[in-house]
Amino acid sequence: MGVGLRVEGALWGFLAARHRCDEVWVRHDGTSSLGHVVESLGVPLPEVGRLVVGGREVTPSYRPEAGEVVRVLAVRRPQVVPSQRFLLDVHLGTLARRLRLVGVDTAYENDLDDDALIVRANAERRVLLTQDRGLLRRRSLWLGAYVRGARPEEQFTDVLERFAPSLAPWTRCPACNGPVAPVEKDEVEGRLRPGTRRSYDTFARCLVCDHVYWRGAHGAHLEAIVEEAERIVAAAALPQAK
Known part of the structure; x- marks a missing residue:
């Protein structure tokens, strides 16, 4: 006789189709840990609450x-x-830029292998976000989470709902994650195209990579992303207030 697992529906996406039922019975050798049994079905332990x-x-x-x-x-x-x-x-670059847009401290490099990701996550005490189940199963990783969704919009919503992070829109550089601060127009005017100089007066600059920002033609789209993020986090945080 094996061990029966009643896997909560929220985790069924990790299971093979044949295991998506109220109760799954699996063989057990009598020595393997419960964590090993659960992961043998495809569920990463960082996704298990209890x-x-x-x-x-x-x-x-x-x-x-x-x-x-x-x-x-x-x-x-x-x-x-x-x-x-x-x-x-490395596969979540667009998500990284969106999280930075709303002020979430988000490190990202497109050339780090799995070992380097774990080393950095552990050293800086960052939660590693990934869609690689194998990476989440690495025992050396201090804390990770699986990102649900195929599109950046879905991934963004998933992370905001899961962690309800504190937001500080427009304070981080989407390119490098550095802090962004207001800058006088005359300090950056020489770097602007003529059309930009004529049309805009409010600017900000990254204190790390020196990138200059202003609310251009894409501003309305970015503001909509920020507003939606604030709505999602406010809704997600409601259970904590009870």
């Missing part, structure tokens, strides 16, 4: 006995993390 056996919560290191039934519950949202600082893997 493991419950016989009404009591257990840790992933628990060794289940034959015939036991385990409830596998997803991480509750919004998830409280030690640090609202993030590191994104």
